Amino acid sequence: MVKNLIPYQSARRIGGQGHIWLNANELEESESYGESVRYNRYPDFLPHVIEQAYLEYTQQQNLDGAALSGKLLAVRGADEGIDLLIRTFCQPGQDQIIVCPPTYAMYEFCADSIAVRTRKIPLAEDFSLDVAAILPHLSESKLLFLCSPNNPTGNVIPQAQMIALLEAAKDSTLVVVDEAYIEFAPESSVISLMAQYPHLIVIRTLSKAFGLASIRVGFLLADTSVMGYVKRLIPPYPIADPSALIAKKALLPEGLRAMHEQTETLIRVRDAFAAAVAALSFVEKVYPSSTNFVLVKFNTDDCLYEYLLQKGIVTRNQAHDPRLNRCVRISIGTESSMLETLQALKDYPFNTMNQATA
Ligand SMILES: Cc1ncc(COP(=O)(O)O)c(C=O)c1O
Missing domain, CATH: 3.40.640.10 (Type I PLP-dependent aspartate aminotransferase-like (Major domain))
Structure with a gap:
């Protein structure tokens, strides 16, 4: 055609x-x-x-x-x-x-x-x-x-x-x-x-x-x-x-310089956030990322997406895909946004009763 x-x-x-x-x-x-x-x-x-x-x-x-x-x-x-x-x-x-x-x-x-x-x-x-x-x-x-x-x-x-x-x-x-x-x-x-x-x-x-x-x-x-x-x-x-x-x-060179600097900062913030999240007891895995987001798998059946939403933090629920059950995709924002998100996760009232059944 x-x-x-x-x-x-x-x-x-x-x-x-x-x-x-x-x-x-x-x-x-x-x-x-x-x-x-x-x-x-x-x-x-x-x-x-x-x-x-x-x-x-x-x-x-x-x-x-x-x-x-x-x-x-x-x-x-x-x-x-x-x-x-x-x-x-x-x-x-x-x-x-x-x-x-x-x-x-x-x-x-x-x-x-x-x-x-x-x-x-x-x-x-x-x-x-x-x-x-x-x-x-x-x-x-x-x-x-x-x-x-x-x-x-x-x-x-x-x-x-x-x-x-x-x-x-x-x-x-x-x-x-x-x-x-x-x-x-x-x-x-x-x-x-x-x-x-x-x-x-x-x-x-x-x-x-x-x-x-x-x-x-x-x-x-x-x-x-x-x-x-x-x-x-x-x-x-x-x-x-x-x-x-x-x-x-x-x-132009100036724009590219700014982009490279922002990218370096974002990667630093991402890696620090990923490491801190990975250490939480209700996190099964933070997948390695070459992007401006991280995919987090929780080991609880509770919907952490909903929990974060109640705290005013909007992430992307991946539960629609069976392969990504209990996964949330979190974009990396500014350092202060990520500190607030990390704190919200640390405040999550997790006890072993929440543990995933599957
Ligand atoms: C892999 C991938 N390709 C393309 C796009 C869309 O990019 P654009 O904003 O340039 O349409 C996205 C946006 O999330 C994406 O994740």
């Missing part, structure tokens, strides 16, 4: 040279609403400022920014990227994707929304990827979604497993690696494998380590052969100008 789709030719995409722009039914003059910039013009298809800044950012990660030119697309958050990939490469009622739960729920949701089947290959007991169980299903699947670091388990997928899957998927399946949390474990990124594996797609976002969830900016990184199809489906003006300007600032 997408093969025959002619991309919508927005005025910005067609472009042109001139000093009077009368091609997009915009107002030439508009109210400024107290802002120094005006918003009367449609934004660029791929805002140049973002592209430039992101390519420089990848250079900071010791990657060849030049080699990624033309392989980058800004989207309205990683979520739009996921949706776009499924709509681009899967036929409703016919095709299938693979996901490895427990993982981010949007892959399955987006597939469901257009009647694309989801084949679930659960993670192993220790939340590692079950590569052997994935292999037989590759040839019948259009996309394999991998999340590294994974939400909600917090672990990364080792490069050796990534390479094994990329090799096996060569002739059949696009491998999508969601790196939403990559700034918390940059050494585990697979971006450098893109040159070798044109069927590898990487998803990134400014919502997590950059702390910019409300501007809705994410990125797809893919080979030009893959990107050509995605660009047929992307809406005409994906990124609003105010978001592009903030994204640009965040990706």
Whole structure:
């Protein structure tokens, strides 16, 4: 279907040279609403400022920014990227994707929304990827979604497993690696494998380590052969100008310095919180995390999510997933928020009568 789709030719995409722009039914003059910039013009298809800044950012990660030119697309958050990939490469009622739960729920949701089947290959007991169980299903699947670091388990997928899957998927399946949390474990990124594996797609976002969830900016990184199809489906003006300007600032050296400092602080706060929580008698386990959250398993049948909620602390209950029974996912906030959360947990009236029965 997408093969025959002619991309919508927005005025910005067609472009042109001139000093009077009368091609997009915009107002030439508009109210400024107290802002120094005006918003009367449609934004660029791929805002140049973002592209430039992101390519420089990848250079900071010791990657060849030049080699990624033309392989980058800004989207309205990683979520739009996921949706776009499924709509681009899967036929409703016919095709299938693979996901490895427990993982981010949007892959399955987006597939469901257009009647694309989801084949679930659960993670192993220790939340590692079950590569052997994935292999037989590759040839019948259009996309394999991998999340590294994974939400909600917090672990990364080792490069050796990534390479094994990329090799096996060569002739059949696009491998999508969601790196939403990559700034918390940059050494585990697979971006450098893109040159070798044109069927590898990487998803990134400014919502997590950059702390910019409300501007809705994410990125797809893919080979030009893959990107050509995605660009047929992307809406005409994906990124609003105010978001592009903030994204640009965040990706400049000063913004990156701030992000790195915040990330270091967050990791310190996370590790201290995780260690203190792990020491509590009603905690079975705090899973190792390469992200800005921790997954905590309690050894009591009481719902600690509800208990924390009563204290005004909102966490994410994972009990809907049988594999994550008695688990709560706790995002890492400021040091004072985490101290308050820790104190609330310490105050939990636990005695051995509460102990889990299973
Ligand atoms: C693994 C993963 N991917 C993507 C997203 C969505 O990111 P965005 O805000 O860029 O849409 C999230 C948000 O929680 C996530 O956990």
